[in-house]
Amino acid sequence: MILKPGARLISAVCAAELMTVKAPKTELEVTIGGVATIASAAARDGSVAIDAGHDGGILMGKRYVDEADTIELLCTKAGAGAVAVNGELLQLKEAKALPASD
């Protein structure tokens, strides 16, 4: 699929949901827990399990990026599956601590 900023990614295997912050304009294969994401949480039927190696989980409000920093996804619902794009597991983006300005 081609991801636009704001596009939602919903896990087929756990409660996880992500939102696209940035993405290249190319065809991408996004998985959560090793399984392709789905269009709506209602389509999640619990019949599929998380793949081994894709069970690192994602945390609420955290951002996940690829090594090349071409894609960035924001976790809007936490889940037990890890997120991967074209087979590459995304890493937690460490935020630089800023003083609270407002």
Next chain:
Amino acid sequence: MHLSSFVEMVESGFDDRVLLGDQNSRMTGTDFGFLVRLGATQVHNNYTSVMYVGENHPLLPVALFAAAWAGVPFVPVNYRLEDRQLRLLIERYPHSLVLTDPLTVDRLEGLSLLIFDEWLRELSKIDLEEVGPIEPAENDDAVAVVLFTSGTTSEPKSALLRHRHLMAYLLGSVEFGSADESEAVLVSVPPYHVAGIANMLSNLFAGRRLVYLASFSAYKWLSTVVSEKVTHAMVVPTMLARIVEELDGEVLTTSTLQTLSYGGAKVSERIIRLALQTFPTTGFVNAYGLTETASTIAVLGPDDHRNALTSDDPMIQRRLSSVGQVLPMIEIEIRDDHERAVEPGESGLIYLRGEQVSGEYAGINLLADDGWFCTRDQGSIDKDGYLFIEGRVDDTIIRGGENIAPAEIEEVLLAQPGVAEACVVGLPDDEWGQRIVAVVVCCEGFVVNSKDLQDAVRKVLRGSKTPEEIIVRDSLPHTETGKMLRRVVQSELLAREGGTAK
């Protein structure tokens, strides 16, 4: 990204955490999300914007997010404007849901207004199951918030902030859920100021409870800090000065305040030093930003403040009057009159670029093709990246062909004992083009002498930057957020001479 996704994050991330309300009513993330959906359902298909004209309300964020979810702009308006101006602004937005407070409603007879609490009561009667909840708006290029710039010079202009600008600011500057459950922020900036919007968004995103002060007084602010165990607050310079005055030398060694941030206008170094002494355990943050940059773009942090106080290095001491370093997602350049970048330490016009920079008014886009925005603020950056603001370029005095920033002279005046406020303007002069006139206000119990002040300026700066005349007055005019109304001072001085403002 769109602010509607923010609502869903708050609902799921802070489901049972108290985020809003006062001692009589506490509202969790779940309650908040539910109310926003009700509000959006009512706004959707009925209104093309949601306006708010009134003092701060403890549940004000519900109005902003209901508008966002329904896909219409939120338009907060300065209720302190005179009735005629207020009416004109409201009439600019037909088909708007105009929410207000009990005091303002009486001033605007004939307009269709709804008191905020009545709106909430109306919402509580909606059966969401029956009417069917609406899907959240998703277009992040839509306008989220319209703010009227203070209009210190002319008719108010409407600055547009789109969802992508506000979300870029949030994602770049605040970690979701980074606040501890015990934290609370005291919001005393008015809702029609970009700082009021940023306050609301940043703190909800961090999961910090918002405590609203309907309108500011130093006494109310200080007592609310104690009663609500407030840990964070943002104030404009006038408020900071009043708080320090109210305490009158008392030192609050056990304040719950972890962070006190200030911004919105230039603050005098004297006040900052006093404030640092008054709150010895509090971290101070100076934030600089513009309406057109969706709030903060540079911050001077707590360590910078304390270091400036204790350091022997003049370079580090002077940082107390800087606005710190730019945020990581912002690019900055200081440029000369030919738009060429200058060397560190040199003054010029401040240009900014970044995803949060909107640079847009209704019908006018001020962003260059390559994304750079000219702030029309003058400034310089030292070799370590600390930004110093020298005032608006439009306020520059040109005397004998020399460009002079009023702020430079004001700083010297403010550093003199007994000077509380200073305003420097240029007046037409046959010989020099413009001549420099200063108006100063003395600290209570002090008397200053114009001649001594002129000597002091001549010593630090040069003869050409020394005001030809220094007038002592009881007060200077300001906007409610502390910006000095330089043009008003200038007009008054001109009127004295029988001239008119240019």
